[in-house]
Structures are given as C-alpha cells and as structure tokens.
Amino acid sequence: MTTPGEALSSRPTQALGTGSTTSPVHRTGILVIILVSYFMILLDNSIIFTGLPSIQATLHFSSTGLSWIQNAYTLTFGGLLLLAARAGDIIGRRRLFIVGLVIFTAASMAVGLSPAGEWMIGARALQGIGAAIVGPISLSLLTATFPAGRERNQAVAWYAATAGIGGSLGMVVGGLLTDLVSWRAGFFVNVPIGIVMIIMGMRYLVEQPRTPGKFDVPGALFSTLGVGSLMYGIVSSTDLGWASPVVIAAIALGVALLILLVVNEARVRQPIMPLRLFASRVRSGSFAIRFLYIGATIGLFFFVTQFLQNVLHWTPLQAGLGYLPMTVVNFAVALLVPRLSRRIPPLLLLAAGILATLVGMVWLSRVSADSTYILDVGLPMIFVGLGQGLAFAPLTSFGIHGVKAEDGGAASGVMNTAHQLGSSLGLAILVALGASAVASQTSTSVGDVVTRVQVALTGSSALLIVAAVVLVSVMLPAFIADRRRLHSGTSSVAYL
Structure with missing residues (x-):
C-alpha cells in the first residue's frame, strides 16, 4: 500500500488538453487539499444523524422541522451541483474552489453557533452551497492535476477511499463528539480544518485553463x-x-x-451539461450504477443506526463505533484497488463490489429482536465495507474516463448529482417502504424498528440487484467492444 507522498511527487504537471508544461506544482499538497476538503463535506452529510436527538432537545425542533436540518443541506447541495461544476470550468476551478471552502467553513461556524432552529436550517442551506462547489470541483481538479495513467489511478483510489469512508466515519465522529462534547462540536471542528485548507489552496493550487465563451x-x-x-x-x-x-x-x-x-x-x-458525456455506455452506466448503489447503501446508515440504539440499546457513541469494521475494511480495500486492477479487469472489481455489498445487505435485512452485533451486524458490515472499497474507484474512473479537459467539471457535476439524487431518492423510497410495514411511523418499539429495518434493507438489496443488471446489460457489452477495439489497434481506450 502506498501513501500519497510515495505515489505522487512534486514536479511539473501538464495541463489537460495542452502540450505545454506549467510551472512546478506540489501534487501531494494538491491531493491533500482535495481529499481533506472532500472528506469534510462528506463527513457533514452523515455526522448530523447521531446528533439529531440532542439537536431536537436543544433547539426545540418538531419532528418535521428536524428533518429539514438535513433537507436544507440536501436541496442546495444537489440543486447547485451542475451549475457549480460548469462555473468552475468557465470562471476558474482554483478560484471557485477556494470560494466554496470559505462558504462552507463560515456556514459550519454558523451552524455550531445556532441559537434557534430557523438559524440552523438557513446555515445548513448555506453549507450545502459550499459543498456543491467543493464536491465536483475537487474531482475536476484531481483529473486536471494528474495525467491519465498510474498516477491518476492512485489519486482516484485515494479519492474513492475518501468517498467510501466519509459517510461511515461521520457516524463514528458524530457519536463521539455528541457523547463527549456536544453536537455543536461536529460543526466547529470544520472551522480550523477549513481555514488550513483555504491557506493551502491559495499556496498550492494552480489555475487550470478556462473554457472561453458565454455561460x-x-x-x-x-x-x-x-x-x-x-x-x-x-x-x-x-x-x-x-x-x-x-x-x-x-x-x-x-x-x-x-x-x-x-x-x-x-x-x-457551450452547454452546462454536454450531452456528449452520455455518448459512452460505460460512462452512462457508471452514472446509473452510482445512483442505485448510493441509494441502496444510504439505508444502511439510516436504519442500522436506529437498530443499534433502539433494539440493542446502544448510546450514540457506541452506535457510531459500530461502523468501524466497515470503515476500516472499506479504506484498506480501496487503497489496494490500483494494484488489483493491474491483474483483474476493473469491471470485474466493480461486479465483485456490488456482489459483496448485496451479500452484506441481505444478511443485514435478516436482523431480529434477538440479534447480536457481531454475528448479525458487524460481520455483514464487513462485506458491505469490502464491496464499497472495490466499487467506488472503478465507478469514479468509469465516470470521468475519456472526458475532454473542457468537460471535466461537467462530468464531475453529473457524477456528484447522480450520487446526491441517489442518496435522497433512495432514502425517501426506503423510509416509505419501512413506514408502510408498520402501523406507526414514529413508533420506537423493538418490533416496529426491527420490521422497518428488515423491509427497508430488503429494498436496498433490490436496488443493488438492479445495479448488477445495469452493469451486465449496459456496461459489459460496451466494455467488451472497447477491449476488442483496443486489442485490434483501432482504439486507445483503456479503463483504469
């Protein structure tokens, strides 16, 4: 396993789509900025879950009002992704990325200082704006900084590992801070991190060629x-x-x-979402699978947390720590993917990732009132972590591969939009499925919680099966055709 510093060095980089070499850049520094910033916004997308009961008690939210703490963030984040991604291509990725960090950091401070519910909802919406800028531009900065080949593969592996562990580690950090300090600490921690990333961004990030023309x-x-x-x-x-x-x-x-x-x-x-991005069946298939895969796995965080606290009677801290097996396995496997991809076709890695996740999800859907953590939650979580580690890097690479420099931001925007829509729609569908299986949506009795978890995670398993069908029916034929053209010398397409 290599570290960013070992895999990536500080030396001149070539701007995508150009033949000229720019001034020397610190690639390791740039990768650290990208990964830490991306991790920060992913962390805040899940850190809120374990703190919701404390937030409700502190700011006197109604049940409906409490849901808008997350909804306000989700709406601005998802709604502005395509706009922010394309704006980065035209205005300048470095400049807009730093603006996004400033917005997100200031909004985090505002959330932590919230004196009332309305204030917090507004600050969360502002956080979503910052996240909508940082999310897609972080990936387009990565593709612009690291040329196609081994270095980009390694960088994408670290990016995918960050995407994979951001949500689960957010549960751990959220539970830890809520139990030991306060729910506010989860947002205050972003402030020093954001300030450091802004300073590093101004020092290390280099502006990439902009796309000329009208918006x-x-x-x-x-x-x-x-x-x-x-x-x-x-x-x-x-x-x-x-x-x-x-x-x-x-x-x-x-x-x-x-x-x-x-x-x-x-x-x-000069479209904001070039339709040529969908010309490749491999790329389109990866967007669809990402949508379905995220929609399936978001249910794990939402429903298993309820199971741990309401059935096993764990504290928020214990519930957060319960995700550690999945987080550790996810991170370790994701960093091995570049090495594995030299021997195993990346499409097979993606297929194995979906299959492993499906096994873990079906296993989790069989929990009962008599279940134990190790056998019925911890072990299947390891399968899910294995699946996430195998799936995210190929999905990311397939989503951006072959994209021209001027479309880098747009491709990142589409990918992140698929991710966010999958998360929102998936959770809404799974919550509706779980609610339909019990008489009361608000009941926290052991029987009702178990039933909701079983039905919802069965729905997650169904979404993963559909993702596997898309892989076989859409991506596999295109992948085989491209491999044949590559071996015949009529194409230069290669994945990962």
Whole structure:
C-alpha cells in the first residue's frame, strides 16, 4: 500500500488538453487539499444523524422541522451541483474552489453557533452551497492535476477511499463528539480544518485553463431549478407522502425542467451539461450504477443506526463505533484497488463490489429482536465495507474516463448529482417502504424498528440487484467492444 507522498511527487504537471508544461506544482499538497476538503463535506452529510436527538432537545425542533436540518443541506447541495461544476470550468476551478471552502467553513461556524432552529436550517442551506462547489470541483481538479495513467489511478483510489469512508466515519465522529462534547462540536471542528485548507489552496493550487465563451444561462436555470424541485419533492415525500399534491407537483415540475434542460443542451454551443458525456455506455452506466448503489447503501446508515440504539440499546457513541469494521475494511480495500486492477479487469472489481455489498445487505435485512452485533451486524458490515472499497474507484474512473479537459467539471457535476439524487431518492423510497410495514411511523418499539429495518434493507438489496443488471446489460457489452477495439489497434481506450 502506498501513501500519497510515495505515489505522487512534486514536479511539473501538464495541463489537460495542452502540450505545454506549467510551472512546478506540489501534487501531494494538491491531493491533500482535495481529499481533506472532500472528506469534510462528506463527513457533514452523515455526522448530523447521531446528533439529531440532542439537536431536537436543544433547539426545540418538531419532528418535521428536524428533518429539514438535513433537507436544507440536501436541496442546495444537489440543486447547485451542475451549475457549480460548469462555473468552475468557465470562471476558474482554483478560484471557485477556494470560494466554496470559505462558504462552507463560515456556514459550519454558523451552524455550531445556532441559537434557534430557523438559524440552523438557513446555515445548513448555506453549507450545502459550499459543498456543491467543493464536491465536483475537487474531482475536476484531481483529473486536471494528474495525467491519465498510474498516477491518476492512485489519486482516484485515494479519492474513492475518501468517498467510501466519509459517510461511515461521520457516524463514528458524530457519536463521539455528541457523547463527549456536544453536537455543536461536529460543526466547529470544520472551522480550523477549513481555514488550513483555504491557506493551502491559495499556496498550492494552480489555475487550470478556462473554457472561453458565454455561460449557458438557460441551462443553469433549468438544471438548478429542475434538480432542486425534484429533490424537494423527494425529501418532502417522507413527511407528506407520495400522494401529496405538493410532492406530485414538485416532482412533475422537476422532470419537466430537466426535459427542457436536455432540449436546451442539444442546441447551445457551450452547454452546462454536454450531452456528449452520455455518448459512452460505460460512462452512462457508471452514472446509473452510482445512483442505485448510493441509494441502496444510504439505508444502511439510516436504519442500522436506529437498530443499534433502539433494539440493542446502544448510546450514540457506541452506535457510531459500530461502523468501524466497515470503515476500516472499506479504506484498506480501496487503497489496494490500483494494484488489483493491474491483474483483474476493473469491471470485474466493480461486479465483485456490488456482489459483496448485496451479500452484506441481505444478511443485514435478516436482523431480529434477538440479534447480536457481531454475528448479525458487524460481520455483514464487513462485506458491505469490502464491496464499497472495490466499487467506488472503478465507478469514479468509469465516470470521468475519456472526458475532454473542457468537460471535466461537467462530468464531475453529473457524477456528484447522480450520487446526491441517489442518496435522497433512495432514502425517501426506503423510509416509505419501512413506514408502510408498520402501523406507526414514529413508533420506537423493538418490533416496529426491527420490521422497518428488515423491509427497508430488503429494498436496498433490490436496488443493488438492479445495479448488477445495469452493469451486465449496459456496461459489459460496451466494455467488451472497447477491449476488442483496443486489442485490434483501432482504439486507445483503456479503463483504469
């Protein structure tokens, strides 16, 4: 296993799509900035879960109001991803990345200082704006800094490992800080980290060539309002139900705006979401699988946490620590993927990752009131961690491979949008499934909690099966065709 410092050195880098060499850059420093910043926003996406009971008691939230602590973050994060990603290509990735860090850091301070619920919801929405900037631009900075080949593969492996452990480690950190300090500490910790990353970013990040031309204003409006409206309908379904006129109207409006986005993108010269990104079946398949895979695994964090606290009667700290086996295995396996990919085709690694995750999820769906942690939770979590470690790096590489320099931000935006939509829609569907299986949605009795977990994680297993079907029916034929062209000398396409 190599460290970033061993794999990546400080030397001149070549801008993507150019033949000139820029001034020497500190690639290890840049990778650290990218990974720590990306990890920070992922951490805040899950750290909130273990602190929700304490937040509700402190700020006197209603059950509906409490859900908007996460929904406000989700809406701005998901709605602005495509806009922020494309803006980075035009305005400058370095400049916008630092702006995103400033927004996220300031908003974290505001969340931690929240004197009332309305203040916290507004600050969480502001955090989502910062995250929408940092998330996709971090990946486009990575692809622009590290040329295709072994160095980029290693960098992507570290990025994928960060993506894989961010959510589960957030549960550990959230539980630890909530129990030992306060729920506010989980947000205050971002402030010194964010300040250090801003200073490092100003020192080490180098500006990449910008995309000249006009900004696609209609595309920006359609994408932001379309994704935002769609996500509003999805997250509102948890409280209002899928049959609610508000939910139906919001989803219908979101779909209509996204259709207008596609029509607009097919006509404009410099689209915010170039449709050529979907020309590759491998790339399109990876977006779809990411959507399904994230939708499936988000249920684990939401429902297993409830099982640990309401059935096994663990504290928030213990529940957070319960995710450590999955986190450790995930991280270790993800760092081995570049080495494994030299001997095993990456599509097989992705297939193995989906299969391992499916085994763990089916196992978890069989929990009962008499279950024990080690046999019924800890061991299946190890399978899920193994699956995540194997899956994320190939998914990331397939999503950005072959993308031209000028489309780097847009590809990152689409990938992150698939991730965020998958998380929101997946959780909404799984919560609805779990709620439909019991008489009371708010009941915390052992029997009702167990039933909700069983039904929801069975739904997660179904989403993983659909992901496997997409891999076999969409990605595999395209991958085989590309491999044949590569061996015949008619194509230079290679994955990982």
